Amino acid sequence: MKPDKRKRLESAGWRAGTPQELLRLSDEEAAYIELRINLAEGLRVHRHARGLTQVELARAIRSSQSRVAKMEAGDPSVSLDLLIRSLLALGLSHKELGRMIGPD
DSSP, rough: OHHHHHHHHHHHTTOOOOOOHHTOOOHHHHHHHHHHHHHHHHHHHHHTTTOOOOOHHHHHHHHHHHHHHHHHHTTTSSHHHHHHHHHHHHOOOOHHHHHHHHEE
């Protein structure tokens, strides 16, 4: 958040903080959520880069289009296993996957 916006909000009585503070997440929980977001975003980006539709990816991984949509949206009902298998099905190398998991 921009410092001037934060200052305006705090002067109006609002408290600005991070999503981690708002949801009272531990560092481990926040890291897990960030990992899921990175994988979901990576799936969408790499699917688009390969010129595939959600339906085509779903066929490749023997799943449904709605499941691919849930994966790309970061739905918590999607397993990390399915996310990773889908990324590998798109042709990502272990090195690329590692960069996605640990972008720091």
